[in-house]
Amino acid sequence: MKTFTELPLDPSLMRAIADLKYETPTPIQAQALPILLGPPTDFIGLAATGTGKTAAFGIPLLERIDPSLRKLQGLVLCPTRELAMQVSGQINLMGKHMGIRSLPIYGGAEYGSQIRGLKEGINVVVGTPGRLVDHLTKGGLKLGDLRALILDEADEMISMGFKEDLEAILKAMPRAGSNIWLFSATMSHDVRKVADTYLRHPALVQVNKKEMLSTTVDQLYYSTNESNKLEVLCKLIDVAEDFYGLIFCQTKSMVTDLTSFLTERGYKVDCLHGDKDQKSRERTMQSYRDRRVSILICTDVASRGLDVKDVTHVINYSLPRELDSYVHRIGRTARSGKPGFAMSLVSPNHRYLISRIEKMTKSRIREGKIPTSKDVFKKKIKKILAQFNSQKTFARAIEMMEDTWKTEIAQMTKEEIIGRFLMMSFPALFEEAKQTKPAGFGRDKEAFPRVQQRNSHRRGFRHGAHSNTHKRKKTPPYFDRSGFN
């Protein structure tokens, strides 16, 4: 199967697939679709995250639904609310020409529209277990006409906290005429147990057995003490060519702390974790997806399944407790053939975890060199100069300032003009360059003196904009970056 057009699909579904620009099926799609579009069967699909699982079950699910029957016919279970939203949205797009709609149902959201949707006989529901069980007990959620129940991220769904709710749903589901499709990255002991208990003669598809990770992800680790992590993180962000990234912490309170630290330092960040109210979680996700914020600090709530376009970096501020989670986290970047960095900050006593992850994933994690302050300085200047270049009205500005240019500036070299202008415009950046390094940053000793020496004998640099350097500012060494990240 080379293209979707080879599949015997409903024409309006085909049209939606074309709208979405799906052309070549991914491996899991190529293997799962022929089975799931055939005679009804239970199913287990093992595939790494980010391999197009939603379409792999979404397409056959839509094929099995009768839109004229106003009953719930497809139910998808997800481990987080954000994932439920995302999957529901994608199914909506695929089902739009068929007249099939999907409703996300999860906690923290108002009951009104959920109850109404269920009452109207929405065809597909994508939700989180807790709220679904809630509707099940209250009677709003009826599983009698279900064609398929799908467990997305099944290994997580089967884990401790979810188990009861999951079993409540599995038990409430009539098994005549309906199937269970289970999707997971790994076949854990618990997944096997649930499969043995609830699935009947499931077809099994496993792709990329050896490769759990995207082939386009570049994995690095940085050795650092706990106390230096914040500095190292800032440097990594600063020297990145482009940064549209996720930063993972182990706990909610670490997320909160890191968020305020980075905000204090002038970075524009937002955060996502389970203690935030649902409204603000949704706002955060939207502004990250819209790239109004390019740094998202989060717990493992964001580690699974989230599909955000073109994430350049995933940074493990601390390594996850569960090694599985490492694979899920870094699966947020390097998606659909794009490059991406996965960087882990590792304190010496956690270094052994890197080898363990390498073994588990059969991949190499290189040791990265922590950028020096000089690297950071150079990159910032480069970014500023890039902004200089992008000034569109420059030609007119020159025209208007013609006389001034000639008389005042004609004798200076280009370098001096630009250098002085930079120093005037971004004094904090130059303060930072000259500052003695904080304790623990011995390796940066020789970072800046050369810059100063080389310039100090030059005409003009001794005076002017730079002569007030003795008034060292007490503000944090990082200048307001708005516009540079």
Add this chain to the structure above:
DNA sequence: AAAAAAC
């Protein structure tokens, strides 16, 4: 032992 997930 953390995070997630109902009110």
